[in-house]
Amino acid sequence: MMTMQKLEQKLQRADRKQAALYLFCNFISLMLISAYSAMIFSPTVLTVLPEGGDSRKQMIAIFVLALFGCTVFTAYAASLFFRKKSRQIGTLMALGASRRRLAPGLFREVFTLSTVSALAGLLTGFPFVWILWSLFRMLIVDSAQMDLVLDFRCLFVSIPFFLIVVLFSCITAFRYLKRTNIMDTIREEHKNEPVRELGRWCGPVGIIVLLIGAVAGYNASAVYQHLFSAFPPIWINVLYAPVFVGLYMIILHTVVHGWVQNKKNPYKTLISRSMMKFQGRQTVNNLLVSTVLIAGGCFGLFFLPMMGSSQLLDTKNRPFDYLFQYRADQNVPTQTAVEELAGQYDLDLKDWSSGEYLYLAMDGQEMFEDGRSYHYEYTPLLQGGKFLSESSFSELTGMDVDVKPGTYKGISNDEETGTYFMKLESELLTNLSTMSTCDTKFDGFIHYGLLVDQRGYYVLDDADYAAIKEGISDEYRGNMFAFNINGEDSYDFAYELFLAFMGSFTEDCELPIYYDPVEKYACEQRGETYWGDTDEMTQVSFDDPDSSDFRMYWTYMPKIRILDQNDYMRTYAVYLMMFLFIAIICILAAMVIGYTRCQTIALNNRYLFDDLKKLGASSAFLTREVKSQCKKVFRTPSIIGISLMFLLYTLIMFGNDGALTYSEVIGLFACAGSLLIVSLVIYAVYRLTVRKVKEELNI
Structure with missing residues (x-):
């Protein structure tokens, strides 16, 4: 019973x-x-x-x-x-x-x-x-x-x-x-859950709304700071909302109308489009979420090729295999000691060159925060910069340079990008040992990428350099040397030299590159504690020379071509793994949503497919209808998400310096290659999904 x-x-x-x-x-x-x-x-x-x-x-x-x-x-x-x-x-x-x-x-x-x-x-x-x-x-x-x-x-x-x-x-x-x-x-x-139709204008207007939201959201913070001299509140990100509205309208247009009309045979896609429209509400919502997830996954994936291409091109194009800089009071390995160490590895050195620099204070407008608001005040001791004389620069690089008296030149790469950390408005330099000053002004760039770092190198006229150098202590004076290897280099030699160089420094040089003695001096004069002497600043340690923080941020970190090329993955391993993980999580979530949505379409329309079979529909016809449904679920968010993120990433690269550098262009091509891999993965999941749906419908 x-x-x-x-x-x-x-x-x-x-x-x-x-x-x-x-x-x-x-x-x-x-x-x-x-x-x-x-x-x-x-x-x-x-x-x-x-x-x-x-x-x-x-x-x-x-x-x-x-x-x-x-x-x-x-x-x-x-x-x-x-x-x-x-x-x-x-x-x-x-x-x-x-x-x-x-x-x-x-x-x-x-x-x-x-x-x-x-x-x-x-x-x-x-x-x-x-x-x-x-x-x-x-x-x-x-x-x-x-x-x-x-x-x-x-x-x-x-x-x-x-x-x-x-x-x-x-x-x-x-x-x-x-x-x-x-x-x-x-x-x-x-x-059914039919979605409200808005007409064929919906898609084109959605594209316009999306672009308006992207531009408004991207520029809102800068405009707010310019108008109110305050840090923008978090709610200002609501200006990105039109991006999601535009996305919704684009996806809605795709589901309801499609972008390509078959005027010769308008009834060819009638069944598949009707199935999509009658379940439009959930379909549009699912595709919107999938689009956002795929875009987020692509953002994480782009981190690898962009950083990798920039790093590899930078190291490959260096004029020297080795560049070392150090404070003048440090007892680092001499040229003789380096040559003896190289001899142990059957290596010969060539093109040895050296020079000195001064660490001088630069004036400018300093930002003072008052809650969310801020204002600027002039200070003669804003930040430090490393200054070479004309002669020292020529001796080190082999390049002749002419700097006018009373001016200074900044050292940049060929594209003159990445100079946001440099002070190009300074008109006063100060010797912190004697507090003597030198009036000056910026007079353009010298292109020499090897001397580009997060602190900034500059070149002074020889006479101005000699005058400001008078009485400076070794604490604010530095030396540099560079050389090449005659023939093939040795990683073991490079690593041993790096450890010997690092081991010759005293503990007071165990500092990150953003630790600025000029800022510290200015804070002490005001009776304040310098933030670099608190736990707020990330520290580096001689006990962990292979860590990412040490390799990226030690203020005296040498540039060694073979070391940087071979240890790139190890130096940035956690960064690479984190962003790769983000890409995997987001794309996997999007694929699961797509797979589930296609399964739903099969379950909800089982009776329709059974009726089509009874009316004599062939397996080929039914398969085409299944593919048409699944294709929209996977193709629409993939195309939109990938295209939007590639465009956004390109705009971010352009917005950083107002131009696309050669390394950024190469990186974007590498990103396009990674997108091809993502597309193949999505296509494989799509094929698997079609097969599963056909099994569910007994096709």
Whole structure:
């Protein structure tokens, strides 16, 4: 005899595919959020990414996007599950089962499914991170700094997300039980969600709205600072909102109208377009989330080729294999000592050259903060700069240069980019040992990329240099030497020389490049504590010369071609892994959303495909309709997300210096190559999805 309990169990078995899809969605969402939160809270990552730095801000911003995407995704999965579940509820209610009778079983099933899947995903996130990290260390690069350490404060993100998933599923179950119309409950899964049509103007206007939002959001901060002399509030980012409105309109146009009209055979795509339109609301929402996730994934992916191409081109084009700079009071290896060490590796040195520089204070307008507002005041001791004489520059580089008396020239690369850290408005130089001054003004650039760093090199007229040098102490005087290797270089020699050079410095030179003695002196004169003497400034240590912080930020870090080329991956390993992980998480989430949406299309339109079969539709015709549906789900967000992020990244590169440098152009080509790989991955998932949908529909 068929009891109500047995009937309920039979209906549950009939819906097992939908339950499996719900389990899969919850599992993937929690796994991705758990893994991402584990990464962004990891001390391994936080130690390398400076607090308040652009890299950490970008990491958090994309995490917010991923969190938003997974939230929408799980909410959609739950609503989809209950739309199918409503048939079971309505059938049992029609057979006389009361809501009170159905409630315990429904809540038990929903709570079990959501809890088990979400908890499994949460716990799987940790081994998922560990596996990816270990593969990166095993296949790409490994270093002591790459030891993965997890901070379980990340659970403060993943556990609330877990509770939201479970709570939302229970609330949705309660809402469905509250319905009174049995027929509406039974037919819930067949209800369409048509989206409101806005006409064919929707797509072109959406593009315009998107561009307006991008321009407004990108320039809003600069305009606000110019008008109000204050740091922009966080709400100013709301000006990016038109970007999402424009995206929605573009995707809506794609779903409802499409961009290409088949005037010769307008009915060819009638079935596929109608299926898409009748489920337009959820389709548009899903495609919007997928677009944002793919764009975020591309942003993370671009970090690798852009940084790599810039670094490799810089090291390749250097005129010297080795360049060392040091404070004059340090006892570094001499030319004889370097030659003796090279002899141990059967190496010969050539093109040895040297020079000296002075560390002088430069005047300018200093920013003083008052809460969110700020103002500028003139100060004769704004920041320090490294100044060479004409003769010293020529001796070091072999280039003849003529600097007019009373002026100075800045040293830049050939494109004159990356000079934002230099002071080009200074009119007064100060010797901090004697406090003697020299009136001067900026008079253009000298192109010599090897002497470009985050502090800035300048060249003075010989007479001005001699005058300002009078009485300066070794603390504010430095020396430099450079040389090439005659023939093939040796990494072992380069590394041993680097360690010997570093080991010759005293502890007071254990400083990052942004530690400025001029700023420190000015702060002490005002009775203030210099921020570089607090915990706010990232420190470097002689005990860890292979760390990313030391290699990137030590103020006397030498430029050694073979070392920089071979250790690039190790130096930037954590950066590369973090942004690669971001790309994997975002693109994987987008692919899961696309796969789930296509499965939904198959389940919701099963009856339509069955009717088409009865009317004599061939397998080829049905396959074409399936491909048409799946193609829009994958192709639309991929094209929009990839194109927008590539355009945005190009604008960011251009906006940094008002031009695209040669290395940036090469980097953008490398980014285009990485996009080809992403496109192939998306295409592979699309093919897999089509095959699965055809299996579901028995085509």
